[in-house]
Amino acid sequence: MKNRLKxxxxxRDWSQQDLxxxxxxxxxxxxxxxxxxYDPSLPLAFRIADVxxxxxxxxxxxxx
Amino acid sequence: MSGTSRPWLLTSPGRWxxxxxxxxxxxxxxxxTGAIESPVGFILLAAATCLLLPLARRRSDGxxxxxxxxxxxxxxxxxLGYVLGLGIAVTLWNSYQLSDALxxxxxxxxxxxxxxIIWAMARYLAEEQDEYLRHRMIMAALVAxxxxxxxxxxxxxxxxxxxxxxxxxxWVLPVWAIGLGLAQLWQKVRGS
Numbered sequence: 019m020k021n022r023l024k025x026x027x028x029x030r031d032w033s034q035q036d037l038x039x040x041x042x043x044x045x046x047x048x049x050x051x052x053x054x055x056y057d058p059s060l061p062l063a064f065r066i067a068d069v070x071x072x073x074x075x076x077x078x079x080x081x082x
Numbered sequence: 083m084s085g086t087s088r089p090w091l092l093t094s095p096g097r098w099x100x101x102x103x104x105x106x107x108x109x110x111x112x113x114x115t116g117a118i119e120s121p122v123g124f125i126l127l128a129a130a131t132c133l134l135l136p137l138a139r140r141r142s143d144g145x146x147x148x149x150x151x152x153x154x155x156x157x158x159x160x161x162l163g164y165v166l167g168l169g170i171a172v173t174l175w176n177s178y179q180l181s182d183a184l185x186x187x188x189x190x191x192x193x194x195x196x197x198x199i200i201w202a203m204a205r206y207l208a209e210e211q212d213e214y215l216r217h218r219m220i221m222a223a224l225v226a227x228x229x230x231x232x233x234x235x236x237x238x239x240x241x242x243x244x245x246x247x248x249x250x251x252x253w254v255l256p257v258w259a260i261g262l263g264l265a266q267l268w269q270k271v272r273g274s
Contacts, residue, residue: 044147047214055273056214 124169163195229261
């Protein structure tokens with residue numbers, strides 16, 4: 019699943035570690051989600067949406 | 083935080099793990115060539131397992147989660163118990179004529195620590211809060227299970243048709259551990 023994590027991070031000038039700390043997950047998790055190697059569970063997707071103050075569908079895109 | 087940009091093998095815990103596997107290969111070679119006898123081999127193996135103690139002492143940091151730190155500690159101490167238990171059991175078996183009850187008891191010496199390894203894996207999967215790290219461990223464990231099943235089934239038929247010698251069933255644990263290690267190495271190489 020495609021996502022806009024990298025863009026959203028860049029807009030806020032956050033590193034992967036910064037985002038990982040906010041989400042209380044590992045940096046590897048952020049990297050795996052960002053590069054599309056791992057699709058987060060619904061609870062984690064909601065946490066990501068909350069951290070960015072956006073809706074899930076504004077971050078994660080339909081399709082491959 | 084050391085080693086974040088260096089290959090895992092060159093970071094401190096990785097170096098000790100690599101040294102451990104190197105030592106095990108050397109000890110196995112010495113044993114297979116007959117250069118050392120059974121008790122010496124087990125003593126050397128127990129000493130080599132102590133090389134993993136830095137891994138057990140490693141605290142949770144930015145590189146590993148608390149659950150992984152606990153898992154490492156449990157695995158290292160269970161492995162040490164396994165080697166010591168195996169060494170004591172084999173030495174007693176070779177040295178004395180034991181009753182069935184005592185044979186049953188010494189069989190538990192290496193067996194119980196392996197239950198500790200299984201318990202450590204179960205605890206890790208229950209305690210890991212990071213779903214991606216948990217997912218990686220589950221995938222690695224499934225690969226290890228596949229390796230055990232594939233090798234076990236193939237070897238079983240080779241043995242049934244008398245092409246290879248009989249081996250003991252406890253070999254499933256080392257084979258499973260090797261499969262788990264290779265799967266985790268593959269995950270690190272692929273960055274997945």
